[in-house]
Amino acid sequence: MMKIDFSGLEQNASLRGNPNELLSGLSTAPEFQIPNTNDFDGFQKESIQMVKPAKGTTTLAFIFKEGVMVAADSRASMGGYISSQSVKKIIEINPHMLGTMAGGAADCQFWHRNLGIKCRLHELANKRRISVTGASKLLANILYSYRGMGLSVGTMIAGWDEKGPGLYYVDSEGGRLKGTRFSVGSGSPYAYGVLDSGYHYDMSVEEAAELARRAIYHATFRDGASGGVVSVYHVGPNGWKKLSGDDVGELHYTYYPVEPTTIEQEMAEVSVS
Amino acid sequence: MECVFGLVGKGFALVVADTSAVHSILVHKSNEDKVMILDSHKLMGASGEPGDRVQFTEYIQKNVALYQFRNGIPLTTAAAANFTRGELATALRKNPYSVNILLAGYDKETGPSLYYIDYIASLHKVDKAAFGYGSYFSLAMMDRHYHRDMTVEEAIELVDKCIIEIRTRLVVAPPNFVIKIVDEKGAREYAWRESIKDAPLSAV
Numbered sequence: 120m121m122k123i124d125f126s127g128l129e130q131n132a133s134l135r136g137n138p139n140e141l142l143s144g145l146s147t148a149p150e151f152q153i154p155n156t157n158d159f160d161g162f163q164k165e166s167i168q169m170v171k172p173a174k175g176t177t178t179l180a181f182i183f184k185e186g187v188m189v190a191a192d193s194r195a196s197m198g199g200y201i202s203s204q205s206v207k208k209i210i211e212i213n214p215h216m217l218g219t220m221a222g223g224a225a226d227c228q229f230w231h232r233n234l235g236i237k238c239r240l241h242e243l244a245n246k247r248r249i250s251v252t253g254a255s256k257l258l259a260n261i262l263y264s265y266r267g268m269g270l271s272v273g274t275m276i277a278g279w280d281e282k283g284p285g286l287y288y289v290d291s292e293g294g295r296l297k298g299t300r301f302s303v304g305s306g307s308p309y310a311y312g313v314l315d316s317g318y319h320y321d322m323s324v325e326e327a328a329e330l331a332r333r334a335i336y337h338a339t340f341r342d343g344a345s346g347g348v349v350s351v352y353h354v355g356p357n358g359w360k361k362l363s364g365d366d367v368g369e370l371h372y373t374y375y376p377v378e379p380t381t382i383e384q385e386m387a388e389v390s391v392s
Numbered sequence: 393m394e395c396v397f398g399l400v401g402k403g404f405a406l407v408v409a410d411t412s413a414v415h416s417i418l419v420h421k422s423n424e425d426k427v428m429i430l431d432s433h434k435l436m437g438a439s440g441e442p443g444d445r446v447q448f449t450e451y452i453q454k455n456v457a458l459y460q461f462r463n464g465i466p467l468t469t470a471a472a473a474n475f476t477r478g479e480l481a482t483a484l485r486k487n488p489y490s491v492n493i494l495l496a497g498y499d500k501e502t503g504p505s506l507y508y509i510d511y512i513a514s515l516h517k518v519d520k521a522a523f524g525y526g527s528y529f530s531l532a533m534m535d536r537h538y539h540r541d542m543t544v545e546e547a548i549e550l551v552d553k554c555i556i557e558i559r560t561r562l563v564v565a566p567p568n569f570v571i572k573i574v575d576e577k578g579a580r581e582y583a584w585r586e587s588i589k590d591a592p593l594s595a596v
Contacts (some may be wrong), residue, residue: 263443288420293443296413298421308418 135306164221175344177306177335178208178219180315182273182299184321187277187284187354189217192306192367193347195224204347213238214358216254216278221304222271222291230272234258242322251278251285255295270285273303278355306338306345312338324353328362336374339367393564394439394525396426397554398494398506399534400519402541404575405496405504406582407437407534408551410526410566413448422588427572429579431466433498435572436476439523440491440511448489452476469497473507473515481513488512498574519581530554546572548583557583 128159139182191208192200208220210231219229231354237257241249255276262272272291279285288296288303300318302310313334322330328351337346349370351362393414398407413421427437428449436452438445455475460466462585467475473495493509500524508514508521520534533554542550551571567588570583 259443263447266443272481289413290443292441293447294413294415294441295443295446296421296424301420311418 154383160248169205172220172350174271174273176208176221176303176304176337177310177342177345178221178275178304179300179302179307179310179334180219180277181301181314181318182284182350183319183327185324185327185353186279187286187357188324188327188331189219189275189277189352189354189359190335191219191350192345193214193333193350194339194345196216196344201346206347207350209350211359212254212276212278213248213281215248215354216251216276217352218277219275219303219360221273226270226272227274227289230258230261231274232271233261248280250280250282251276251287252280252282252297253276253311255285255287259289259293259295262289262291266291266293266320275301275303276378279358279364284354302338304338304345306335306342309338310334311342324362328353331363332363332365333374334368336367336370340371393526393562394426394524395522395530395558395562395566395569396437396439396492396494396524397522397526397530397534397551397588398437398496399522399538399542399547399550400504401547402495402543403498404544404547404571404573405435405498405506406571407435407494407496407506408555408569408571409437409439411570411584412522413442420460421528422446422566422568423586425549427570428453429471429572430495430497430581431460432578433574433576435496435574436577437494437496438491438537440489444489444491445467448479448491449493452479460514468499468502469495469505469507470499470502470517472483472497473509477509477513477515479508480511483512492525494521496574498576498579500576506574515579520567522542525562526554526558526565531556533557552585559587 134279175196176192180187180189189209193204193208194208195203195206210218210220212231212235218231232256234257236255238249270291274289274371276287276289286298288301300314319329330351331351335349346367348364349365349366353362396409407427409426411422411424412419412587413424424583427435430436430453436449438449456467456472476493480489490511490525492511498504505519506518508516523528537550555569565593571583584586
């Protein structure tokens with residue numbers, strides 16, 4: 120019985136005995152390592168998804184000399200579909216405190232409303248307004264007790280109490296951070312860049328509002344999940360006040376107006392003789 | 393990338409922790425204090441999930457205070473460590489806490505002590521310990537340079553060596569650290585080691 124000849128399948132068989140110097144560089148086919156996974160095409164998407172913050176929005180808040188500035192975009196997206204361009208992402212907990220919405224819209228709205236109720240009950244029971252520290256701790260404890268059950272909330276509680284302006288970041292994993300500058304959402308890295316480089320403690324209200332507006336605009340420019348209208352609120356000693364609501368498309372042309380192109384040669388009418 | 397480490401010296405114990413609050417690739421804050429002062433003579437450095445870390449350490453702190461109110465005397469460090477471990481162990485197979493803890497304390501009778509309690513509720517009384525990616529660097533540094541009955545100056549030199557090693561070799565090294573000390577005078581903050589300062593709050 121003849122044995123099947125597999126020599127043709129061996130890669131280097133034909134070139135092994137070749138003394139020719141010209142061809143010696145081609146003796147082994149160039150190899151590259153393939154990723155150690157079953158899904159060659161989709162494996163990278165998983166790692167990018169892991170890094171990408173899951174909440175499709177951009178919100179930011181910072182403390183400065185005149186109080187707290189809070190700003191947010193207004194786009195709601197479901198995967199690749201923009202479901203709304205006019206979502207209110209800054210929630211008015213009470214006349215002295217604001218909350219921002221990132222993550223699940225229903226979760227944020229419900230729990231902020233619930234926090235507003237608890238704050239009012241505190242006022243009635245203790246005859247004084249609740250502090251920002253207290254309000255954020257109430258929310259953080261509630262969210263912590265629901266951890267692992269799928270709530271998606273990334274919020275900032277901003278307010279002015281007896282100790283002055285206060286800002287806390289609270290999320291559905293139970294984390295609570297006190298700070299002076301925060302940005303939450305998928306567009307937050309872009310907003311942080313603009314916010315960090317332009318920030319001074321002693322800005323005026325107009326300068327701070329412009330910084331907040333600009334930071335959200337730049338985030339909406341680069342992040343597909345953020346857009347719509349930039350809302351800017353200011354929290355001062357007498358409570359919060361909405362300062363502006365600008366469409367980011369229009370903001371783009373105020374920041375980067377279209378330059379009229381220089382005309383090199385104009386076509387003129389040829390006179391008919 | 394959280395780094396917590398600690399060591400015991402002559403009549404004192406130190407706990408050092410990084411101060412970054414991180415969420416995937418974003419640094420939310422670089423001055424977050426992760427070493428809690430449990431009571432007058434106890435320090436608890438914790439690392440792990442942010443919600444668990446704050447909630448669990450506050451729970452232990454309040455229970456330690458409650459014991460003192462009820463019984464008129466404070467818990468010893470060993471008792472506090474065993475209580476902490478017990479709470480972690482009870483929760484472990486129901487609703488586990490993802491926190492690693494270094495508990496340092498000073499007792500009048502027994503002097504300074506350091507307890508290593510990890511997230512699966514194992515407890516060890518040790519002279520030096522570390523958690524996190526930073527432990528790969530700080531443990532070796534401490535093994536090499538540590539000796540019993542170090543003075544505060546020698547211990548701080550060793551801590552600085554560890555921090556420099558972490559900053560040099562860890563790929564996403566935290567920029568700032570806080571050092572807290574507990575001795576017979578009590579538990580207090582000793583120093584910060586900052587390489588990135590946040591924008592100052594008050595106008596210059």
